[in-house]
Amino acid sequence: MRILIIGGGGMVGQKLAHNLALSGTLGNRKIAELTLADAFAAQTLSSTANFPIKTVVADITNPVIAQSLITNKPDVIFHLAAVVSGEAEANFEKGYSVNVEGIKNILEAIRLTGNGYMPRLVFTSSVAVYGGPYPEIIHDDFHLQPRTSYGTQKAISELLVNDYSRRGFVDGVSLRLPTICVRPGKPNKAASGFFSNILREPLVGIEAILPASKSATNYFASPRSAVGFLVHAANLDTSVLGDNRAMMMPGVWGTVGDEIDALRRVAGDEIVALIKDEPDPVIEKMLSNWNFPDITSARARALGFKAENTLDEIIQVHIDDELDGKIPGRSK
Amino acid sequence: MRILIIGGGGMVGQKLAHNLALSGTLGNRKIAELTLADAFAAQTLSSTANFPIKTVVADITNPVIAQSLITNKPDVIFHLAAVVSGEAEANFEKGYSVNVEGIKNILEAIRLTGNGYMPRLVFTSSVAVYGGPYPEIIHDDFHLQPRTSYGTQKAISELLVNDYSRRGFVDGVSLRLPTICVRPGKPNKAASGFFSNILREPLVGIEAILPASKSATNYFASPRSAVGFLVHAANLDTSVLGDNRAMMMPGVWGTVGDEIDALRRVAGDEIVALIKDEPDPVIEKMLSNWNFPDITSARARALGFKAENTLDEIIQVHIDDELDGKIPGRSK
Structure with a gap:
């Protein structure tokens, strides 16, 4: 089977590609080829695979280029490409161009291929489709x-x-992905970035800014879970x-305070002391509009999608997957 | 003030224009000019008005033409233009072009005008944004x-x-408009057309086909109410x-059977006898996907939007507004 990852250069795309390279199969089917497409040159995958991995620079806001990605009729397409929340808010035109026209171009390229071509498309939406006022708990039929x-x-x-x-x-x-946490690497332009920063940076001994109140809430899953969702959906x-x-x-579900408590349990007071309060009114205003209550995710759970059960587990997954099981920020 | 009706040649657009021509004002503001834009030449309004009424043929799927409608900065824009349900299902590309690209072009033309221009835009959505499986009653936070x-x-x-x-x-x-009923004139391509046909045609002595079961449900308001909603929203x-x-x-809310019962009460057995059962599997299948439970419309009601309370009233409004208070289908 042929697999295409659009947004294959991003953090989740790279982890997914790594996972596919290691397993060599998706479901029960052997992978014949994997293409990583992104707006910028995706880094070459460090994993070795027993199938060819191509990287393609492609601007999906151009319908002709979008169509070129579909020419070899991939069996499974992961569409992860997106301008993230902070950038989509700052750059109105770019957000609509990539996040709406981009997927529309891919869908049209698929439709216009015709001749019975009907690939599996796994699209990453976001918990950001929800907004207040909220009910006490968000069920699957809560409105967009x-x-x-x-x-x-x-x-x-x-x-x-x-x-x-x-x-x-x-x-x-x-x-609809929860906020992916702990996001490895450098901060991106997602407005929710600090939810990861306050865990990731202290664990390696670097101070992190907390720009929001400890009562700010979010709904989290690890990058490892995100890859698991994608493979399960395929x-x-x-x-x-x-x-x-x-x-x-x-x-x-948890508050910033819950994150800090979990960090203390997993890594200790010394690590937590590296978090510095520095309220940012822009972030505070944005959060006031998406301070989630708990979410059942009942439909996905019933279909076998799985994530962590505690914030402690989420932090431990980061330590295991990114820090080789160690906490470098500890003085000894 | 200047008013633009996009879709001004359609049934609701014409009734709205008629209403504005008669009143001469919208809210407390005097109307200086009314423009009726449509993809085809709108019929000249029979009403006399103490302000100029222009008709414009405009294809809003063309961004340049869409922009030309906004050049004189209308204060209120009614966006009623749409490819209706049956046609949007039959012609996929035309539906997206008119119903999505069309309004996107208008919104972009407004945004790009800038300089503080921020008109009131009244857009007609539809009860068709809902779909099953349904809860027992549809509240305002039921999902799209x-x-x-x-x-x-x-x-x-x-x-x-x-x-x-x-x-x-x-x-x-x-x-979100209910199904507009009784729709005057000829049937259009809306899949829900028969809900009107079975009332309108018998009232003037013509047989009407009922292509669906008597248990099919819908949520109705009269054309008079639709105009009332638009003016209230402006x-x-x-x-x-x-x-x-x-x-x-x-x-x-009511079933086809409720419609027929109301018709019997308002117009008698002789009129009801003109409805002929002739099940159509395509219509039946479509209805199985949008057989609405009752809808609260709580938010709109609290804001002062008003419709009829019974199907009898809806039929009487049609008799009063379209048939001069008479029932021509009666033998005497």
């Missing part, structure tokens, strides 16, 4: 009421994936989904 | 889960109107809406 341009663009994309799937042009699944029996192909993925 | 391309396109448009309003580019309100204090500018308009 985004409070950011990013959330709006993800909600629109979900609707497109549903309609193209209902019409038989594609076999789509949209995964193998899912979509006939049970009906016409609504979008699902909120499971995660762990 | 359309089961038609038309419903998908309306849901996407609502999300755009919300985001452009949140960003301060436009002052939008999206009205004058609404949008500061109370927050970031969600979309609302389900009030209506009357």
